[in-house]
Amino acid sequence: MSIKPVKQPSLFEFILLIALLSSLVALSLDTMLPAFSIIAEDLAISDIRHTQWIITAIIVGMAFGQLFFGPLSDAYGRKGAILSGIVLFCVGALLSMFAQTFEALLIGRFIQGIGVSGPRIATMALVRDKFVGNAMARIMSFVMVAFVLIPMLAPLVGQAILMAFSWRAIFGLFVLLSIIAGIWLAIRQPETLVPENRRPMSLRSIFNGIKLVMSQPRTLGFSIASGVVFGGLLAYVGSAQAIFEGIYQLGDKFPFFFAALALGIGSASYVNGKLVMRMGALKLAIYALIGKISLASILVVLALTQDGSPALWQFMSLGFLLMFCVGILFGNLSSLAMVPLGKLAGVGAAVVGTTQNIVSVVISVAIGWFFNGTLLPIVSGFLVSAVIALLLVMLVRNKADDLIG
Numbered sequence: 001m002s003i004k005p006v007k008q009p010s011l012f013e014f015i016l017l018i019a020l021l022s023s024l025v026a027l028s029l030d031t032m033l034p035a036f037s038i039i040a041e042d043l044a045i046s047d048i049r050h051t052q053w054i055i056t057a058i059i060v061g062m063a064f065g066q067l068f069f070g071p072l073s074d075a076y077g078r079k080g081a082i083l084s085g086i087v088l089f090c091v092g093a094l095l096s097m098f099a100q101t102f103e104a105l106l107i108g109r110f111i112q113g114i115g116v117s118g119p120r121i122a123t124m125a126l127v128r129d130k131f132v133g134n135a136m137a138r139i140m141s142f143v144m145v146a147f148v149l150i151p152m153l154a155p156l157v158g159q160a161i162l163m164a165f166s167w168r169a170i171f172g173l174f175v176l177l178s179i180i181a182g183i184w185l186a187i188r189q190p191e192t193l194v195p196e197n198r199r200p201m202s203l204r205s206i207f208n209g210i211k212l213v214m215s216q217p218r219t220l221g222f223s224i225a226s227g228v229v230f231g232g233l234l235a236y237v238g239s240a241q242a243i244f245e246g247i248y249q250l251g252d253k254f255p256f257f258f259a260a261l262a263l264g265i266g267s268a269s270y271v272n273g274k275l276v277m278r279m280g281a282l283k284l285a286i287y288a289l290i291g292k293i294s295l296a297s298i299l300v301v302l303a304l305t306q307d308g309s310p311a312l313w314q315f316m317s318l319g320f321l322l323m324f325c326v327g328i329l330f331g332n333l334s335s336l337a338m339v340p341l342g343k344l345a346g347v348g349a350a351v352v353g354t355t356q357n358i359v360s361v362v363i364s365v366a367i368g369w370f371f372n373g374t375l376l377p378i379v380s381g382f383l384v385s386a387v388i389a390l391l392l393v394m395l396v397r398n399k400a401d402d403l404i405g
Contacts, residue, residue, distance in 0.1 A: 008190060009188050009189060013188065014189070015139065017181075017184055017185060017188065017189060018123050018126070018127060018139075020177075020180075020181045020184070021082065021119040021120075021123045021181050021185065022119070022120065022123055023150040024089065024116050024119055024120075024174075024177070024178055024181065025058075025062070025116055025120055026150045026154065027150050027154055027173075027174065027177065028058055028112060028113075028116060028174060029055055029058065029154075029237060030150070030154035030155055030158075030237065030258075031154040031155065031157055031158040031161075031170050031173065031174075032054055032055070032158060032167075032170060033154075033155050033158060033237070033240055033241050033254075033255075033258070034155050034158045034159040034162055034241065034254065034255060035158060035162055035167035035170060036048075036051040036054070036241050037051075037241065037245075038162065038166075038167050039051065039054070039102075039105070039167055042167070043099075043100075043101060043102040043105065044102070045102055048242070049368065049369065049371065050102070051238075052238035052239070052364075052365075052368045053106060054105070054106070054109060055234065055237060055238045055364075056238070056361055056364065056365060057106045057109035057110045057113065058109045058110070058112050058113035058116070059113060059234065059357050059360060059361050059364075060110060060113060060357070060361055061092075061109065061110040061111060061112060061113020061114040061115075061116075061117070062113040062114070062116060062117040062120065062353065062354075062357050063113075063353075063354045063357035063358050063361070064113075064114060064117075064354075065085070065088075065113060065114035065115065065116070065117030065118065065121075066117040066120070066121045066350040066351075066353040066354045066357070067210075067350050067351075067354055068114075068117075068350075069081045069084075069085055069117050069118040069121050069122060069350065070121045070122075070125070070350020070351070070353070071199070071201050071350065072084070072118075072201060073118075073121065073122040073125050073193070074125075074193070074198060074199045074201070075198055075199055075200060075201035076198070076201070077191045077193045077198070078122045078123070078125055078126040078129070078191060078192055078193055079122075079185060079186065079189065079191050081118050081121070081122040082118050082119045082122045082123065082126075082182070082185055083118075083182050083185065083186060084118055085115045085116065085117060085118015085119050085122070086115065086118065086119060086178045086179070086181065086182040087115070088111065088114055088115030088118070089112055089115030089116045089118070089119075089174070089178050090115070090174075090175045090178055090179070091111060091115065092108050092109065092110070092111030092112030092113070092114070092115055093108070093112055093171040093172075093174040093175050093178075094108075094171065094175065095107065095108035095111060096108030096109055096112065096171050097168045097169075097171035097172065098168070108171075112174075117353065119181070120353060121350050121353050124334070124338070124352075124353070125193075126189075126192050127139055128338050129192035129193060130192060152258075152259040152262040152263060152266065153259065155240075155254065155255035155258050155259065156255040156256070156259065157173070158170055158255075159252065159254075159255050161173065210350075210351055213351040213352075214351065217396055218336065218337070218339070218396050219337045219338075219351070219352060220355070220396075221337075221392050221393065221395060221396030222333050222334075222336040222337035222392075222393070222396065223333075223337045223351070223352045223355040223356055223359075224355060224356075224359055224392055225333055225388075225389040225390075225392040225393050226329070226330075226333035226334055226337065226352075226356050226389075227355055227356035227357065227358065227359025227360045227363070228359055228360075228363055228385045228388045228389045228392070229292075229326065229329050229330075229333065229385060229386070229389050230330075230356055230359075230360040230363075231359060231360035231361070231362065231363025231364045231367070231381075231385055232363060232364075232367065232381050232382045232384075232385035232386070233326055234360050234361075234363070234364035235363065235364040235367035235368045235377075235378060235381050236378050236381075236382070238364060238368050239368060239371050239378055240254070240258055241254060242371065242373075243375065243378070244257050244258065246373065247309050247373065247374065247375060248309075248312050248315075257316065260316060260320065261316065261319050261320055261323050262323065263320070263323075264319070264320040264321065264322070264323030264324040264326075264327060265323045265324070265326055265327035265330070266327065267324060267327070268288075268323070268324040268325070268326070268327025268328045269327045269328075269330070269331065271328075272284060272327065272328050272331060272332065276331075276332065281331075281332040281335055281336050282332075282336060282393075282397060284328055284332055285328070285329055285332040285333055285336065285393060286390070286393060286394075286397070287328075288325040288326075288328035288329050288332075289325070289329065289386055289389055289390040289393065290390065291321070291324075291325045292322060292325040292326065292329075292382065292386040293383060293386045293387055293390065295318050295321050295322040295325065296322060296379055296380075296382040296383035296386055297383055298318055299314075299315070299318050299319075299322070299375070299379040299382070299383075300376070300379050300380055300383055302314055302318075303374065303375050303376040303379055303380075304376065307374070308372070308373075308374025308375060308376045309374045309375040309376070310375060310379075315375065322382060329389075333389075333393075334352065334356075337352045338352060363381070363385055366381075367380075367381035
């Protein structure tokens, strides 16, 4: 038995669709940044550092949701998992929109995180169904180019919504875009998981799948390394408003400076898409980690010699290059983690994603809690996370020779 042939979308349309689905995560995080201070005042949040939990709650929700949606996508197909996740994401967004307390807002964000894990995990598995290894890394890099516009523009969009309406209207945007993405997927993208490759969704099947994935040193090593890198970035994102509006006194210009640094990730993703088939994902990841360590070390020295915060031009120029290194790492580390999983792409993506999220939350909360009104904790976090990630990658690199080139 096989799936009835359906006309495939062009590669360009496929990349755009995957980018939109994947960008729901970045959209959910970055659009909220300009609203932190207003939410804190509206919901009577006494400690401004607690606003970072608006970011953390959705990441924690994703950690739990992925363990459900990964096996679901392996049992019933990628499209069903994505569409059901979008429905739950909309429910969480609506709960957040009408929240009257900070606790209620966090519950809504947690449910959003569970829901958005459907598109996040199932789209990765969908790409893995069609591509593998360096080819998958190439596709994911081009996807990054398309959806990096979301974190670049999201704070600007969030600020525009705040000027015209209120922070609650931001959640209406989440609902609208997720519905558009769901309809697009339902109409244009054929199912990629053929029936003979589906796995029954039972607790035993899920446990066996997770056990098999956890026994893969490459998958664990690259997953944890990716989580450590993402944790450093997440700490920066959670503190971005405090950095640009508090330390550098940029006021309403904050979204433009945030977008400028995000452009480093987008440009890196484009370059990575051109180089990965020639150099290999592993080699590029190692070079990027070495570059990140070097740049973060310079920023730490500058912070130590300038009362905790480098000059704005120093932070922006070195920060752009640092984000370029992060952009090289994102697609490559995740793709390297996925290579050994084969038919376990769904549950494999779930374990990879859950590992990344748990590690990233621990790292980001630790860094964010040390935020003291200077850049030193953030840039130190970038340095330490890069060193840990490089050690992990070097530890498993001899087990990944088949992934090079």
